[in-house]
Amino acid sequence: xxxxxxxxxxxxxxSLLVNKMKEAAANKGEEIDIFALPISEASSVVDExxxxxxxxxxxxxxxxxxxxxxGRVPVEVIDMRAYGMMDGEKVLNRxxxxxx
Amino acid sequence: xGVMDKFEKGMERFLVPIAAKLNSQRHVVAxxxxxxxxxxxxxxxxxxxxxxxxxxxxDGFIAKILFLHKLFPNLADYQQVFTPVLNGSTNILSMFxxxxxxxxxxxxxxxxxxxxxxxxxxxxxxxYPAYLNVEGANYLSTQWxxxxxxxxxxxxxxxxxxxxxxxxxxxxxxxKMPPSVPPAVARSFKVLFPIVxxxxxxxxxNAVINAFYEEGLHQFIYAMLQxxxxxxxxxxxxxxxxxxxxxxxxxxxxxxxxxxxAIREAMFAEANIENLNFVAANGTAWGAPYPxxxxxxxxxxxxxxxxxxxxxIIAIFLVSRRKEYRDIGKLSVAPGLFNINEPIxxxxxxxxxxxxxxxxxxxxxxxxxxxxxxxxxELIPPIAYSVPWTTPGPLIAxxxxxxxxxxxxxxxxxxxxxxxxYIPFVMAANKAMESTxxxxxxxxxxxx
Numbered sequence: 001x002x003x004x005x006x007x008x009x010x011x012x013x014x015s016l017l018v019n020k021m022k023e024a025a026a027n028k029g030e031e032i033d034i035f036a037l038p039i040s041e042a043s044s045v046v047d048e049x050x051x052x053x054x055x056x057x058x059x060x061x062x063x064x065x066x067x068x069x070x071g072r073v074p075v076e077v078i079d080m081r082a083y084g085m086m087d088g089e090k091v092l093n094r095x096x097x098x099x100x
Numbered sequence: 101x102g103v104m105d106k107f108e109k110g111m112e113r114f115l116v117p118i119a120a121k122l123n124s125q126r127h128v129v130a131x132x133x134x135x136x137x138x139x140x141x142x143x144x145x146x147x148x149x150x151x152x153x154x155x156x157x158x159d160g161f162i163a164k165i166l167f168l169h170k171l172f173p174n175l176a177d178y179q180q181v182f183t184p185v186l187n188g189s190t191n192i193l194s195m196f197x198x199x200x201x202x203x204x205x206x207x208x209x210x211x212x213x214x215x216x217x218x219x220x221x222x223x224x225x226x227x228y229p230a231y232l233n234v235e236g237a238n239y240l241s242t243q244w245x246x247x248x249x250x251x252x253x254x255x256x257x258x259x260x261x262x263x264x265x266x267x268x269x270x271x272x273x274x275x276k277m278p279p280s281v282p283p284a285v286a287r288s289f290k291v292l293f294p295i296v297x298x299x300x301x302x303x304x305x306n307a308v309i310n311a312f313y314e315e316g317l318h319q320f321i322y323a324m325l326q327x328x329x330x331x332x333x334x335x336x337x338x339x340x341x342x343x344x345x346x347x348x349x350x351x352x353x354x355x356x357x358x359x360x361x362a363i364r365e366a367m368f369a370e371a372n373i374e375n376l377n378f379v380a381a382n383g384t385a386w387g388a389p390y391p392x393x394x395x396x397x398x399x400x401x402x403x404x405x406x407x408x409x410x411x412x413i414i415a416i417f418l419v420s421r422r423k424e425y426r427d428i429g430k431l432s433v434a435p436g437l438f439n440i441n442e443p444i445x446x447x448x449x450x451x452x453x454x455x456x457x458x459x460x461x462x463x464x465x466x467x468x469x470x471x472x473x474x475x476x477x478e479l480i481p482p483i484a485y486s487v488p489w490t491t492p493g494p495l496i497a498x499x500x501x502x503x504x505x506x507x508x509x510x511x512x513x514x515x516x517x518x519x520x521x522y523i524p525f526v527m528a529a530n531k532a533m534e535s536t537x538x539x540x541x542x543x544x545x546x547x548x
C-alpha cells in the first residue's frame with residue numbers, strides 16, 4: 001500500500017486535510033495510507049513513505065525535509081489555495097502524479 | 101510584474117530564509133519542543149487548580165451555580181487534597197526542561213537521547229545550591245527546580261546536549277566491549293567517559309563561580325539573564341510587538357506563533373508559573389503577581405487563530421456577497437472555533453492580500469490593548485490560569501480569570517470590535533476583486 005506523509009507545524013490543520021484526502025481516496029476506491037506529522041517526528045518514518053507533502057505554512061522547512069529524504073521519494077509543498085480550501089481530491093491527485 | 105508580486109518575491113528572498121533558519125536552528129527548536137512536550141504537565145496542574153477553585157471554593161463559579169457551598173459547609177477544606185498537583189508539575193518544570201532540551205539536542209545530533217537527557221538532569225543538580233543540613237537531615241531548596249531555574253535549565257540542557265552528543269561520537273572516548281557483553285551494558289560503557297568529563301567540567305565550573313559569586317550559579321543567571329528578559333515581557337508594548345511580529349509572519353504564509361515560540365516561552369514561562377502558584381495559594385486570580393503576560397493575547401486577541409480571524413469570518417457572513425468568500429467562511433467556522441485558521445489564511449487568502457493584512461495585524465493589537473487595559477485598571481483579574489490555546493475564544497478569558505463573568509463579556513466585546521475592524525476591509529477586498537474581474541474581462545474583449 002502507498003503511503004503519503006504530510007508535514008506541518010503542530011498537526012492541527014493538516015489533519016483536517018488528511019481526512020478530506022482519505023474521503024477522496026475512498027470515493028475513488030483507492031487504498032492508501034495518509035497521515036500528518038510535525039517535522040520533529042517526521043524523521044523516524046520518512047523512510048517508509050512514498051511521497052512527502054509539506055503544508056504551505058512550513059514551506060521553509062522543505063530544505064530540511066529534502067535532507068531527510070535524500071532524493072529517495074518526491075517532496076513538494078502543497079498548493080496554498082488547495083490547502084486553504086481543504087481540497088482533498090486535488091492534493092490527492094497531485095500526490096498520485098508525484099508517485100507515479 | 102505588479103508591485104505586490106515584487107514585494108512578495110523580495111519577502112520570499114528575505115523573510116523565508118530567516119524563518120527557515122529560526123525554525124530549523126537546533127538550539128531554538130530544542131527549546132521550543134521542550135516546552136511543547138512539557139506543556140501537558142503544566143496544563144494538567146492548571147486544570148486541576150481551576151476545578152479546585154471552581155468547585156471546591158465557596159465562591160467558585162461552579163460551586164455557586166450548584167449551591168455546593170450550602171450543601172457542604174466545609175467545602176474549602178477539600179481544596180488541599182488537590183493543591184499538591186502543582187508540586188508535581190509547574191513547581192518542578194525546570195527539571196523537565198533540562199532533561200527534554202538535552203534529549204532534543206541529542207536526537208538532532210543522532211546521539212543516545214535518553215542518556216543525554218539524564219546527564220542533563222544530573223548536571224542540573226551538580227550545579228544546584230548545596231544541601232542545607234538541619235538537625236542531621238539534608239534539605240534541598242525548591243527555589244530553582246520550578247520557574248526560577250528555567251534559564252539554568254535551558255543553558256545546561258543546551259550545553260550538555262551538545263557536549264554529550266559530540267563527545268560520545270569520539271572514537272577515542274569510547275570503551276569498546278566484546279560482542280558477548282549485553283547491548284544495554286555496552287551502551288552505558290560507550291558513554292561513560294563523556295559523562296565523566298561533563299560532570300567534572302560542570303563541577304569545576306560551579307566551584308569557580310561560587311568562589312567569585314557566593315550566592316551561586318542559579319542566582320547569578322537568574323539575576324543576569326532571566327530577570328531582565330522577564331521584565332522586558334512585562335509590559336503591554338512588548339505584547340503588542342510580539343503579536344505584530346507573529347501575525348506579520350503569517351502574512352507571508354509562515355507559521356508565526358511557532359516561529360516566535362522559543363523567545364515567547366523564555367519571556368513568559370516564569371511569570372505564568374508565578375501566577376499559577378499565586379492562585380494555588382490564594383484561590384483567586386485577583387492580585388496575581390504578573391498581570392501582563394502573553395496569556396492576554398490568547399484570552400482576547402487570538403479568537404479563530406492568529407489575526408483574530410473569527411472576526412473576519414463573522415464580517416464575511418455579514419457583508420460579503422461573494423460566493424468564494426462565503427464558502428471559505430463556512431469551511432473555516434468549525435476549525436476557527438478552536439483557533440485553527442489555516443483554511444481562511446490560505447484559502448481566502450489572507451496571505452499577501454494587500455487589503456486584509458491591515459486588519460489581520462491591527463485587530464489583535466487593538467484587542468491586546470483592550471484586554472490589558474481592563475486588567476490594568478482592575479476591571480477584571482489577570483489571566484492567571486493556563487488554558488489550552490485551542491479553547492474557543494471568550495472561554496479562554498472566562499476560564500483564565502478563574503471564572504470572571506465580566507472577562508467573558510469583554511471577550512465577546514473584543515470579538516465585536518474585531519468584526520467591526522474587519523468589515524470595511526472585507527468590503528474593500530470584494531470591491532477590488534470585482535474591479536479586477538471587470539478589467540480582465542474588458543482586456544479579453546479586445547481583439548488581438
